[in-house]
Amino acid sequence: MLIEMKVASLTVDPFTNMPILILRDGQGETLPVWIGVVEASAIATELERIQLDRPMTHDLMKTILGLCAIQVDRIEIHDLRNETFFATLFLIRPDGSRLAIDARPSDAIALAMRANAPIFVAKKVVEKARRLVVAAPEIAPEISVTPVASKWKM
Secondary structure (H helix, E strand, O other), rough: EEEEEEEEEEEEEEOOEEEEEEEEEEOOOOOEEEEHHHHEEEEEEEEHHOOOOOOOOOHHHHHHHHOOOOOOEEEEEEEEEEEEEEEEEEEEEOOOOOOEEOOOOHHHHHHHHHHHOOOOEEHHHHHHHHHHHHHHOOOOOOOOOHHHHHHHOO
8 A cells, every 4th residue: 555645844863964854644644764965955955946056966857857758657665674765766658658667765756856746655664664763763763853944954
């Protein structure tokens, strides 16, 4: 079963100083996803609607796909193994054929945000993440979800 989620915010892990992307579903359930600094920057610029002088990688990717008439259909975060999330990017070619491409969740989310494509997470991933946090609270200490604007100044 897949759950549609949206990017709620970005915050920083107080122990590792690594960015954490917070996804939230319609019922308020959240999923923290640790991501890299570059990907956090790409997601923050889109959340903040910041226009840069030059395109970032995900902007370039969206432009290339658009010029090739390829549509970003959706992304799915489908697994969590060894504290690593796995995602698939689903594309539709001009002839209607479909492509499924393995992707890091952070890159897939950054592209989905630019393409206004939905983000889905497998229920088993949410459950695994919950068990991971309960089993090892140091992995996700009291996460303070801070609005993007106050944390991610460009």
